[in-house]
Amino acid sequence: MDTKGARTQGRRPTIDDIARASGLAKATVSRALNGRGEVHPSTRERVLRTASELGYVPQAAAHALRTGRSRCLGLLLPSVQWPWLVDVLQGVADAVSDAGYTLLLFSTAKGEQTEREFVTKVLPSRPMDGLLLIVPPGLIPSIRDLAAHGLPVVVVDDRGHPAELPSVSSANRQGASLATRHLLELGRRRIAVIAGPMEYGCCRDRLAGYTDALDEAGVEFDPSLVVDADFTAAGGTAALASLLSRDASVDAVFAMNDLMAIGALDLLDDRVPQDVSVVGFDDIAAAELTRPRLTTVHQPLYEMGQTAVALALEAIESGVIAEQNVTLPTTLVVRESCGGRP
């Protein structure tokens, strides 16, 4: 007996094999396995037992072909190498795996070519039930079409666009004002801003938070204290250097990310924290490794990743794409780069 069973054949067992081995019909086995429809408990028990005896494991491809759902989530990101991004990625990876889904990772680090290809070829061919996007502003238009066609899309760290897609971000404005207020409380008044690219919504928000705190303290906003940079450490150094060369009154620096703050630290050297206070944004791993250790605004990156997955899953299971925009709170992590009590 079992002449046609999977064991003896060497191929992987299918529900057909289970059906044969348990003397039931394919459909019954399928129902028992997915808990769909009513099956007699004893029958289900029998199916489950022979399934595990045979070492059965469902075949995702067949399931996907039949149901149109793949239990896969795609994640599109620019480059993995932005340090804040890895925490988001870990949050996404863990949440996806917890949900029994599989994560498809796509990076557009190689340029626009890759982006186009992703939209035109990969996306339509690959069965993804949902897509997570990390800030590739250029892509949004074409992606939005897909979202309109029913694909659940969630944007992480957005906030630039008029929120046409569900998104997860952190309280950029509040965080920036937290940081600025901290500086003001330490008695700093000439607070330079090393800004990131203003096409990012998060940068506009962080600037707003900065001016909020200034207003609140009755300190006048001086636009000449704001210099643009590119989110890199070297860029931060250069931007601050040019500012300092024309304005020696600066007594604090608010950098819109940690990398630029580190660049500032590097330039300011021994003047931090006595003469100048420095505060960053993100709370990447490296912020704990600088000397002095960097005081910075903590973004709940891991949780943002998890939340993005939750939103996507919710949309998938419910079938409706709620236009939610979740904002997670930011907190100030006080270390040593601002002086005062560490």
Place this chain on the structure above:
Amino acid sequence: MDTKGARTQGRRPTIDDIARASGLAKATVSRALNGRGEVHPSTRERVLRTASELGYVPQAAAHALRTGRSRCLGLLLPSVQWPWLVDVLQGVADAVSDAGYTLLLFSTAKGEQTEREFVTKVLPSRPMDGLLLIVPPGLIPSIRDLAAHGLPVVVVDDRGHPAELPSVSSANRQGASLATRHLLELGRRRIAVIAGPMEYGCCRDRLAGYTDALDEAGVEFDPSLVVDADFTAAGGTAALASLLSRDASVDAVFAMNDLMAIGALDLLDDRVPQDVSVVGFDDIAAAELTRPRLTTVHQPLYEMGQTAVALALEAIESGVIAEQNVTLPTTLVVRESCGGRP
């Protein structure tokens, strides 16, 4: 006309639609599309044109079900948060995408539970044509079975086990000896080693490289200079502190990774590089951000990722799993933490 065409139906076009639209048979369309079997050039042309007119894009799930191959590569890694890992990941992601494959990412950060589940449930169900592994030593036994069953598996940064699986690593031993020799040439003689966990083959190799250089210079190896740590900055600080408390003669530190080197820098403070030289291993992004900037052994991490993909793809396409063990060269990146000419 076109009453049953995809356009009017709103669903995605299939090869059936192309067949109907071009007045050919499904089989012909399929052949023309994959370049399988002989098709008249003009016929192929016609097929291709109507395919692109219809906006046809092949359905991965159906293709996978039929052929048994999914054009997917899996990547299993412990935690994304190890800083050296992101460069490997980027290399993998780029290479996979270049090859027209899709990357499935799995992290076992949540513990052994996740590992088991991956092996027993995910791996058999998901159609992956190959699997890339980043150093989860515990998993190897069960994975090896799968490899024996025909799944191409490539290990990255292995070298611990007797190389039973194809692998990609960097020249750990040579790199360590490069670093040590550099220290010796600067006149250092009491070179401490902050070691990583010795169950990792790479750590054993790095220790061997260290003693190689010592032998070469005729300096006697003093085992008491080697302290164990856990690859973290805090661990590196602690390990070095305990060593220094019982041996004040140390004039250099070779840390088996950059994180521990940074921990050493933190402890040693102003004594680097004048009194003590520090050299790390990996060349992670943060190595450029420390002060003094960290001299370290560069691992070609991005290239390792790319190579791993190439190996896996080769095995997939050729059908044979060559037991290749590729080793990529390491180089010394001289910055400021050792003194001498920067």
Place this chain on the structure above:
DNA sequence: CTGTTAGCGCGTTCAG
């Protein structure tokens, strides 16, 4: 509650 039947979209036999 269970069995039968019919495809999901594709690639691949076989005839012609």
Place this chain on the structure above:
DNA sequence: CTGAACGCGCTAACAG
């Protein structure tokens, strides 16, 4: 060189 039929593994109708 082309067309008709079949089946990969699974689920959703519909019967019983």
